[in-house]
Amino acid sequence: MTAGGPVTAGEGVRLLQPGRAPAPGREPLVLGIETSCDETGVGLVRGTTLLADAVASSVEEHARFGGVVPEVASRAHLEAVVPTIRRACEDAGVTLADVDAVAVTAGPGLAGALLVGVGAAKALAWALEVPLYGVNHLDAHVAVCVLDGGPMPTPCAALLVSGGHTSLLHVVDIASDVRLLGETVDDAAGEAFDKTARLLGLPYPGGPSIDAAAREGDPTAIAFPRGLTSGRDLARHRFDFSFSGLKTAVARWVAACEASGRPVPVADVAASFQEAVADVLTRKAVDACRAHGLEHLMLGGGVSANGRLRELLAERCAEAGVALRVPRLRLCTDNGAMVAALGAQVVARGLPPSGPGLGGDSSLPVETVLVGG
Numbered sequence: 554m555t556a557g558g559p560v561t562a563g564e565g566v567r568l569l570q571p572g573r574a575p576a577p578g579r580e581p582l583v584l585g586i587e588t589s590c591d592e593t594g595v596g597l598v599r600g601t602t603l604l605a606d607a608v609a610s611s612v613e614e615h616a617r618f619g620g621v622v623p624e625v626a627s628r629a630h631l632e633a634v635v636p637t638i639r640r641a642c643e644d645a646g647v648t649l650a651d652v653d654a655v656a657v658t659a660g661p662g663l664a665g666a667l668l669v670g671v672g673a674a675k676a677l678a679w680a681l682e683v684p685l686y687g688v689n690h691l692d693a694h695v696a697v698c699v700l701d702g703g704p705m706p707t708p709c710a711a712l713l714v715s716g717g718h719t720s721l722l723h724v725v726d727i728a729s730d731v732r733l734l735g736e737t738v739d740d741a742a743g744e745a746f747d748k749t750a751r752l753l754g755l756p757y758p759g760g761p762s763i764d765a766a767a768r769e770g771d772p773t774a775i776a777f778p779r780g781l782t783s784g785r786d787l788a789r790h791r792f793d794f795s796f797s798g799l800k801t802a803v804a805r806w807v808a809a810c811e812a813s814g815r816p817v818p819v820a821d822v823a824a825s826f827q828e829a830v831a832d833v834l835t836r837k838a839v840d841a842c843r844a845h846g847l848e849h850l851m852l853g854g855g856v857s858a859n860g861r862l863r864e865l866l867a868e869r870c871a872e873a874g875v876a877l878r879v880p881r882l883r884l885c886t887d888n889g890a891m892v893a894a895l896g897a898q899v900v901a902r903g904l905p906p907s908g909p910g911l912g913g914d915s916s917l918p919v920e921t922v923l924v925g926g
């Protein structure tokens with residue numbers, strides 16, 4: 554298995570034909586499977602209505618390593634995927650025979666973890682004789698917005714902030730036309746939260762720990778740097794992000810504090826760090842809306858659960874006359890509902906299903922919403 558390249562989940566599966574038509578007057582029922590990292594997620598969505606969102610997480614198995622261990626994640630997916638599919642069906646009060654299409658995360662993500670989901674989805678679609686759609690995990694984080702507010706107002710901008718990615722997108726159509734405006738040139742926002750939390754001795758995953766610690770701190774206590782926001786850096790990287798300088802600045806500040814024998818004011822450092830991240834993300838997102846004449850902004854990805862980011866983005870969007878949509882907290886981090894939501898959008902457009910050669914692509918670009926195969 555090669556890192557970064559396509560991974561094939563087994564050849565010889567016959568081309569899946571579009572399945573039977575759903576009952577008259579009913580939109581198709583789409584089952585979505587997510588296994589790109591450490592969450593095994595299965596969602597059921599009809600149109601833009603969420604019927605079930607079952608998630609089994611292996612996060613506790615990784616906590617003592619301070620990050621996700623790919624092999625541990627793959628094995629956990631193998632054990633969890635069938636029970637999670639069952640649980641989603643029970644929660645929605647449907648049987649597998651009611652499913653009209655299967656959608657699955659085809660990338661980006663951990664190669665072995667993707668393989669488990671794609672393999673399960675292929676088997677399921679083949680057995681049920683319904684079409685299979687391999688979709689992009691990043692676009693699914695954005696598409697989840699349709700479950701809280703209905704069809705996406707397009708064109709729109711999207712700010713995607715997760716553990717592995719930080720991007721600004723111009724969404725012309727969430728099922729078929731997503732354009733990259735800018736992205737991080739080094740660490741992702743979530744990665745910065747995780748690394749900074751470790752530095753402060755806060756538990757993994759770092760985002761929720763910093764979010765909680767910051768509530769007791771002063772966000773103006775320390776003026777941490779805002780990467781790529783001024784001078785030539787800004788001119789060259791108007792919609793790009795950089796968080797590794799911020800992480801280093803926090804490390805230096807903490808080391809200087811310890812060297813002087815003073816206790817580290819964890820809450821103040823957490824609040825000031827979080828403020829720097831939220832400030833840059835929100836400033837650039839609103840600037841992108843203005844520059845591209847986009848009146849709507851979607852927020853997505855694990856970091857969109859961050860309280861300060863949600864608050865500051867709401868404030869700045871209101872000032873700029875941009876309509877903001879944020880997912881409910883439970884749908885920010887990885888889940889199967891977002892995959893089903895994007896699958897339902899793809900089905901609604903009548904796009905062709907993925908072919909029998911569908912595999913996982915650990916570095917699938919955000920512009921590839923639907924994978925052929």
Ligand code: ADP
Binds near residue numbers: 716718764854855
């Ligand atoms: P992935 O990056 O694998 O797609 P997610 O989209 O679920 O995973 O994002 C996980 C990231 O979100 C982690 O880096 C985590 O620390 C971060 N995160 C989760 N909740 C919060 C929060 N409340 N504040 C900031 N970051 C958060």
Ligand code: MG
Binds near residue numbers: 690
């Ligand atoms: Mg994610």
